[in-house]
Amino acid sequence: MMMKHKALSLLGMAMRAGKLVTGDETVLKNVKQGKARLVILAGDASDNTKKKYxxxxxxxNVKLVEMFDRVxxxxxxxxxxxxxxxxxxxxxxxSIMRSLTQPTEVEYID
Structure with a gap:
């Protein structure tokens, strides 16, 4: 079984804590209002969406990371x-940024 990336678990916690928004309009509004601390863009987002964000x-001046996929x-x-x-x-x-930059133990399993 593939271990879930820590960043994904953290996203789940942020969601439950109400510290997360999704969807084009809402994310954009939060970026413009300076509320977004980090934007996560799925690796399989359209080129237009990637460019826009x-x-x-x-x-x-908001951190943007492209990772995982939409599913x-x-x-x-x-x-x-x-x-x-x-x-x-x-x-x-x-915490999410840290979990992305730290190597996880998963990478050493072949």
Whole structure:
């Protein structure tokens, strides 16, 4: 069984804590209002969506990471497929960033 990435578990916790928004309009609004601490974009998002959010996040100085795919992101937060997620809490955002930069024990299993 594949171990779930820690970042995905953290997204689930952020969702339950109400520190997370999803969906194009809502994420964009949170970025513009300075509420989004971290935007997570599915690796299989459309090129248009990727460009739009790369531009917006750099304009508003919001961290953007592209990772996982829409199914994993949706499952992590107990929803259907999700292409965009914004984390609105600095603590969760920092923990997720840390979990992405730290090697996980999973990588050493062949």
């Amino acid at each position: 790369r531009d917006k996040c750099s304009t508003y 994993s992101l949706g499952e992590a937060i107990g929803k259907s497929e999700r292409v965009l997620i914004a984390v609105t809490d600095a603590g969760f955002s920092a």
